[in-house]
Amino acid sequence: MVVLSDVVLSVKRLQKAIGGKTIIHDMTFDVYAGEVFGFLGPNGAGKTTTIRMLVGLASTDSGQIRICGTSLTDDFSxxxxxxxCIVENPEMYKFMTGRENLESFARMSGGITAERIDEVVAFVDLSRAIDDKVKTYSLGMRQRLGIAQALLHRPRLLILDEPTNGLDPAGIRELRQFIRRLAEEEQLAVFISSHMLSEIEMMCDRVAIINQGRVISVGLVKTLMEQYAxxxxxxxxxxQIKRAVELLAGLPFVSEAWPTVDERVKCRMEVERIGEANQTLVKAGISVLGIATKTVTLEDLFLTLTEGEKPHGD
Ligand SMILES: Nc1ncnc2c1ncn2[C@@H]1O[C@H](COP(=O)(O)OP(=O)(O)O)[C@@H](O)[C@H]1O
Ligand SMILES: [Mg+2]
Structure with missing residues (x-):
């Protein structure tokens, strides 16, 4: 159960320009303990730049970043x-074992016991392979070792930049299950960036959709998907095109129906309603020679969210 008052990451009016060009515009969002928060946007939207600011790898021009109430600029440490955090690929020594990597990191940060190392290793499900050299690991295992390292010092916020890049479907599924466990069992706030709507849909509770350095919408993934559907x-x-348009437009679950120049009818409805729509036409004596779907891409969704209703015509 997410306690909404427990804000772990608070970003207010964040702004950044690089080389005179504003890359991040007035970005505002909060991330809560126990939730997986998606940061969704196409390539070049500003995800990595934002994450670099969140962890102090890049400076901010204005705005505020608070982690568990502490301002990053006032008290960085x-x-x-x-x-x-893992930004881009986790840096690991390939000729050392997984455990040696964690130990070397633990020595650098201090205050991390051997028991804590075993605990995180078990959590990311690497106990069996932890004494093998990292060069023998699959990408998914390296990813999990990186996450183990990021968890060693018991953070309240875990930030992952496009963690599924390069993973196969099995690796993505493992990562997803494991991230949900982190949020639910450890009450971590998990912040994940991605350019894939389907991944965010499966992994996250809430999402911020960003495009061209701006937050376009923040909300529950469920709400977004309803919009999307x-x-x-x-x-x-x-x-009979004209009659078919009339009949389809008259159905309560069809939001719009219009004829196209190539003698077809376009309409919007949820997939579950297709059979019913088809029956309506057939019962009225109109044969339907084909039904196809136009896949709405993330880009289309961005356009809809940024421009509102587009006039139809094609
Ligand atoms: N060091 C830099 N110098 C100039 N432009 C940059 C730099 N870093 C990022 N950008 C620009 O900022 C925008 C956002 O990039 P980035 O944060 O990497 O996006 P994302 O991670 O969402 O793909 C892009 O247009 C990119 O070209
Ligand atoms: Mg990026």
Missing amino acids: KAIAQVG DQVEWVFTPE
């Missing part, structure tokens, strides 16, 4: 002590 566009190829 206190704030960053609550953060575990409404955006699914269907192309019917019926025999």
Whole structure:
């Protein structure tokens, strides 16, 4: 159960320009303990730049970053002590074992016991391979070792930049299950960036959608997906276009229906309603020669969210 008052990361009006060009515009969002928060945007949206600012790898021009109430600029070491992070690829020594890597990191940060190392290793499910050299690990295992390292000092916030890049479907599934456990059992706030809507849908509770350095929308993934489901566009190829448009437009679950120049009918409805829509036409004596879906991409969704309703015409 997420206690919404427990804000672990608070970002307010964050702004940054690089080389005179504003890359991050007025970015504001909060991340709570026990939730997996998605940071979703196409390549070049500003995800990595934002993450670099969140962990002090890049400076901010204005705005505020607070971690567990502590401002990153006022008391950097206190704030960053609550953060575990992997930006891009985790740096590991390939000719050392997983355990040696963790031990060397533990020596650098201090105050980490051998028991804590065993605990995180068990948590990321690497106990069997931990004394093997890292060069023998799969990408998924390296990823988990990186996360183990990021968790050693018991942070309240875990930040992962596109963690599924390069993972196979099995690796993605493991990562997903393990991240959910971190949030639910350890009450960590997990911040994950991605450019894939499907991943965010499966992994996250809430999401911020960003594009061109701006937050376009922040909310529950469920709410976003409902919006998204409404955006699914269907192309019917019926025999009587005009009559088919009238019938489809008259259905309560069809949000819009319009004829196209190539003698088809486009309409928007959820996938579960397709059979019903087809039956309506058939019962009215209109044969349907084909039904196809136009896949709505993340880019389309961004356009819808940024521009509102587009006029139809094609
Ligand atoms: N060091 C830099 N110098 C100039 N432009 C940069 C630099 N870092 C990032 N950018 C620009 O900032 C934008 C956001 O990049 P980035 O944060 O890497 O996006 P994402 O991680 O979402 O793909 C891009 O347009 C990129 O070209
Ligand atoms: Mg990036």
